[in-house]
Amino acid sequence: xxxxxxxxxxxxxxxxxxxxxxxxxxxxxxxxxxxxxxxxxxxxxxxxxxxxxxxxxxxxxxxxxxxxxxxxxxxxxxxxxxxxxxxxxxxxxxxxxxxxxxxxxxxxxxxxxxxxxxxxxxxxxxxxxxxxxxxxxxxxxxxxxxxxxxxxxxxxxxxxxxxxxxxxxxxxxxxxxxxxxxxxxxxxxxxxxxxxxxxxxxxxxxxxxxxxxxxxxxxxxxxxxxxxxxxxxxxxxx
Ligand SMILES: Nc1ncnc2c1ncn2[C@@H]1O[C@H](COP(=O)(O)OP(=O)(O)O)[C@@H](O)[C@H]1O
Ligand SMILES: [Mg+2]
Numbered sequence: 382x383x384x385x386x387x388x389x390x391x392x393x394x395x396x397x398x399x400x401x402x403x404x405x406x407x408x409x410x411x412x413x414x415x416x417x418x419x420x421x422x423x424x425x426x427x428x429x430x431x432x433x434x435x436x437x438x439x440x441x442x443x444x445x446x447x448x449x450x451x452x453x454x455x456x457x458x459x460x461x462x463x464x465x466x467x468x469x470x471x472x473x474x475x476x477x478x479x480x481x482x483x484x485x486x487x488x489x490x491x492x493x494x495x496x497x498x499x500x501x502x503x504x505x506x507x508x509x510x511x512x513x514x515x516x517x518x519x520x521x522x523x524x525x526x527x528x529x530x531x532x533x534x535x536x537x538x539x540x541x542x543x544x545x546x547x548x549x550x551x552x553x554x555x556x557x558x559x560x561x562x563x564x565x566x567x568x569x570x571x572x573x574x575x576x577x578x579x580x581x582x583x584x585x586x587x588x589x590x591x592x593x594x595x596x597x598x599x600x601x602x603x604x605x606x607x608x609x610x611x612x613x614x615x616x617x618x619x
Pocket of ligand 1: 395396397402404422423424425426427428429430431
C-alpha cells in the first residue's frame with residue numbers, strides 16, 4: 382500500500398517584509414496508513430508548521446506533498462478546504478470549540494462545513510461519538526461547563542465525525558494534567574488500534590511514548606526517526 386502521507390523536499394518559508402524565515406528546510410518523510418506518529422523537537426523547530434502543511438491549513442513553499450494519491454502541494458485554496466473537510470480530522474491544544482454551542486453541536490460542526498444536512502442519522506452519529514468519548518451525560522453542556530479533558534474529548538469526537546483518513550493533533554495534551562493526558566492518550570491509542578492514522582505533535586517524552594513512531598525535528602530538518610519498541614508499551618503497564 383502506498384503511504385498515506387508522503388512529503389519530498391518539503392520547504393516552508395515565511396516572508397516578513399524583506400526578511401525570509403526558513404522554517405522547513407527540505408523534509409523527506411513517508412507515513413503509512415495505520416501508523417501513530419509523534420512529531421517532536423525543540424520549540425521553534427517547525428513542528429506546528431509541518432502539521433499545518435500536512436493538515437492543508439497552509440501551503441508549502443516548495444517540494445511535494447502527496448496525501449494518498451493526491452498531489453496536495455498543487456491545490457487551490459478551495460480544493461484544500463475540500464480535502465480538509467473530507468479526509469482530515471484535527472485536535473488542537475486549546476480544543477478550539479465554539480463556546481456558544483453544545484457538545485453535540487460542536488461535534489456536528491465539520492458536517493456543517495461540508496454542507497451535509499443534519500438529519501436523524503447524522504445527529505445520531507454525533508450523539509454516538511459523544512457517548513463514545515464518555516460524554517453521554519453531557520450532550521447539552523457548553524464548553525465552559527466542561528473540564529479541559531472533557532473539552533478535548535469533544536474535540537476528539539468532532540475530529541471523527543467525517544470519518545477522516547488521518548487525524549492530526551498539535552500538542553493535544555499540552556493544556557492537560559498528567560492523569561487527564563493519559564486518558565486522552567488511551568483514547569487516541571484505541572482509535573489508532575481501530576485503524577485510524579494519527580500524527581501528533583508533542584514535546585513531552587511521556588506522551589510520545591504512546592506513539593508507534595517518533596520523528597524529531599531540529600531547525601527545520603529531520604534529526605531522527607525511530608520506532609517505539611513494543612516493550613516500552615508493556616513497561617508502561619497498559
Ligand atoms: N506565520 C509565521 N510568520 C513568520 N514566522 C513564523 C510563522 N509561524 C511560525 N514562524 C516561525 O517558524 C519557526 C517554527 O515555528 P513552529 O512551526 O511554530 O515551531 P514549533 O511548533 O516546533 O514550536 C519559528 O521560528 C517561528 O517563529
Ligand atoms: Mg508548535
